[in-house]
Amino acid sequence: MIELDIIKPLYTADGIIDLKVNKQINRGDFLTLFGKSGSGKTTLLRILAGLETPKSGKIVVDKEIWFDSSKKINLPPQKRNVGFVFQDYALFPNMSVRRNLEFALKNKNEIKKVDEILEIMEIENLSNMKPELLSGGQKQRVALARTLMTNPKMLLLDEPLSALDTTMRLKLQDELSLIHQKFNITSILVSHDISEVFKLSNRVFKINLGEIQQDGTPNEVFSNQNISGKFKIIGEILSIKKSDILYIVEVLTNNEIVKVTAVEDEIKELKIGDKLLLSSKAFNPILMKI
């Protein structure tokens, strides 16, 4: 359990705003921080990692005090046991994949772990290669593998997949989900991709100007009403064409294009590029702008 109650002033282009977070995050949660850029998401991850210091407040993780301004406690990053993965992979370029992993080991007696993680992440075949020869997806897989070498309590993921192409992104999302379940690591992700949020997380904080305005499941946060549909998928509108009295809406979901019929009322507010929730109640798909 992470107990967070902090305030940190942010110096933004529009003046000073306070990043204010007073929340509990359960062990094993996959939480996404979602919100406009500049709202404080990365700063919150950096505060948890110990790379930024709040002005005041408290951070307690599994009853261990990581930060307490009143008691002047502030654990340094290396004592916090978090894994941090960024968009740029930050691998050591002069070291092979295996060396990159070995280097991250805190306890050199655990050298067996290198092979274990190489196998779990399916990168054994890359172990002797230098990072420059790897694709973006492979590099990010190695970066994740390296993070796991220290048995982190918490995985902090700052848009780790946003530089990857869609296919690789979907694959790595599956892997992140697998890692999360297998190691039962509390994971906190910054993402702008709604389908990614739905796929990976069980909880979302929607942040605006330093404040958490919504806290709930992806469904609660992104759909205005609860629909009892048979299925719900997130998609993006590719085209809207009139066909007699109906409209045909082409929606991209998970790399597939789905054609849905809609009536004029439904498409009134929709335009190409909008993200939407596609939900089907038996034979009547419902389109909802999100």
Ligand code: ADP
């Ligand atoms: P996001 O990840 O939501 O895009 P950031 O956390 O990166 O937002 O940044 C939020 C705002 O806080 C930005 O305007 C940034 O300039 C400012 N900021 C970033 N780091 C600090 C800091 N250490 N102290 C004060 N303000 C900061």
